[in-house]
Amino acid sequence: MKTVKWGIIGAGRISSTFATALNSLDNTELVAIASRDMEKAKEFADRFHIKKAYSSYDEIVKDPEIDVIYIGTLHTEHKANTELCIMNGKSVLCEKPFTINHKETEYLMNLAKKNKVFLMEAMWTKFLPATKVVKKWLQENIIGEVKYFNLSFGYQAEFDINSRIFNPDLAGGALLDVGVYLISYVIYMMDKLPDHVASSAFLGRSNVDETNVIAFSYNEGVMADLSSSITANTGNDAVIIGEKGKIVVPSFWRAESAEVYDQKGKLIDKFLLPFTSNGYVYEAEEVNCCIREGKLESDVIPLQDTLNVMKIMDEMRATWGLTYPQERNK
Numbered sequence: 001m002k003t004v005k006w007g008i009i010g011a012g013r014i015s016s017t018f019a020t021a022l023n024s025l026d027n028t029e030l031v032a033i034a035s036r037d038m039e040k041a042k043e044f045a046d047r048f049h050i051k052k053a054y055s056s057y058d059e060i061v062k063d064p065e066i067d068v069i070y071i072g073t074l075h076t077e078h079k080a081n082t083e084l085c086i087m088n089g090k091s092v093l094c095e096k097p098f099t100i101n102h103k104e105t106e107y108l109m110n111l112a113k114k115n116k117v118f119l120m121e122a123m124w125t126k127f128l129p130a131t132k133v134v135k136k137w138l139q140e141n142i143i144g145e146v147k148y149f150n151l152s153f154g155y156q157a158e159f160d161i162n163s164r165i166f167n168p169d170l171a172g173g174a175l176l177d178v179g180v181y182l183i184s185y186v187i188y189m190m191d192k193l194p195d196h197v198a199s200s201a202f203l204g205r206s207n208v209d210e211t212n213v214i215a216f217s218y219n220e221g222v223m224a225d226l227s228s229s230i231t232a233n234t235g236n237d238a239v240i241i242g243e244k245g246k247i248v249v250p251s252f253w254r255a256e257s258a259e260v261y262d263q264k265g266k267l268i269d270k271f272l273l274p275f276t277s278n279g280y281v282y283e284a285e286e287v288n289c290c291i292r293e294g295k296l297e298s299d300v301i302p303l304q305d306t307l308n309v310m311k312i313m314d315e316m317r318a319t320w321g322l323t324y325p326q327e328r329n330k
């Protein structure tokens with residue numbers, strides 16, 4: 001089997017987690033890291049036993065040994081970093097949110113297609129075994145007709161205008177940081193886009209959405225009640241209610257387990273598979289498979305799905321009056 005050779009752009013927090021995942025996979029080699037700071041790149045390379053450290057993103061994309069690059073930089077850098085990779089013929093796995101708005105996503109989709117380069121959003125939740133089991137349960141009608149989803153993803157962060165979650169210049173706010181998980185999850189489970197979307201948000205001290213609430217409705221009578229926050233510990237479980245029972249997914253975005261209950265609250269099925277390394281191995285394996293098979297997109301998260309989610313987020317932000325500085329005067 002071909003060993004897939006990876007590079008990473010950005011030596012930050014999530015890149016560290018992803019490096020751990022890559023290092024735990026067979027037939028996978030993490031060959032290079034690029035940071036804007038050579039010291040940081042070297043420290044990262046030492047920590048994860050990576051043979052090459054680059055002090056610029058321009059250098060790593062020229063490395064002929066690399067098949068695919070993981071982008072673990074800030075939201076606002078994703079478009080430029082992905083573009084750089086594509087223009088140098090590198091396949092890309094780019095962190096969520098894929099870009100800051102749908103126009104950027106559409107641009108990258110078209111660029112990847114034109115240049116025949118593999119491109120995928122790192123929406124890792126979709127690849128988790130627990131997520132797959134929940135989808136299978138729904139397809140098997142285990143809880144009967146689905147009526148209602150209730151998902152939240154909220155945590156309480158201390159206000160810091162310089163942090164990527166509060167700073168509008170870095171496309172801060174709950175929606176792009178964590179709300180994106182809720183939207184992707186429900187659309188994935190329903191296998192279609194909502195017919196109506198309503199939402200409201202509190203734009204806080206730095207004029208980004210500190211908390212938002214979102215209602216999806218489907219014409220057949222399914223409702224989804226979603227909320228995300230960077231200032232309130234709302235929890236991060238998913239509950240799916242059907243006419244015969246419910247599915248509960250603790251910490252759905254990084255789920256290792258899921259449970260099914262009947263209408264009387266009796267546990268009728270359960271899934272549990274603790275991660276051996278971490279939950280990011282599943283998306284990495286998907287990319288490895290796609291690269292080996294010469295695919296340009298993943299069937300699990302085609303680029304159109306990413307674009308659909310970005311469009312919904314743009315439409316909600318428009319109703320909240322939330323634009324990022326990069327989007328003004330364009």
Ligand SMILES: NC(=O)c1ccc[n+]([C@@H]2O[C@H](COP(=O)([O-])OP(=O)(O)OC[C@H]3O[C@@H](n4cnc5c(N)ncnc54)[C@H](OP(=O)(O)O)[C@@H]3O)[C@@H](O)[C@H]2O)c1
Nearest residue numbers: 010011012013014015035036072073074075077095096097
């Ligand atoms: N999938 C998940 O579970 C998950 C979890 C957390 C975050 N994320 C996503 O991953 C991305 C990074 O988040 P993080 O928490 O890892 O952030 P972080 O620790 O702050 O790292 C971000 C990296 O971005 C790079 N960067 C490029 N241009 C920059 C600029 N102008 N200012 C500051 N940094 C810049 C830096 O890399 P160098 O300095 O090394 O060049 C930095 O290390 C975000 O888009 C976030 O949504 C995903």
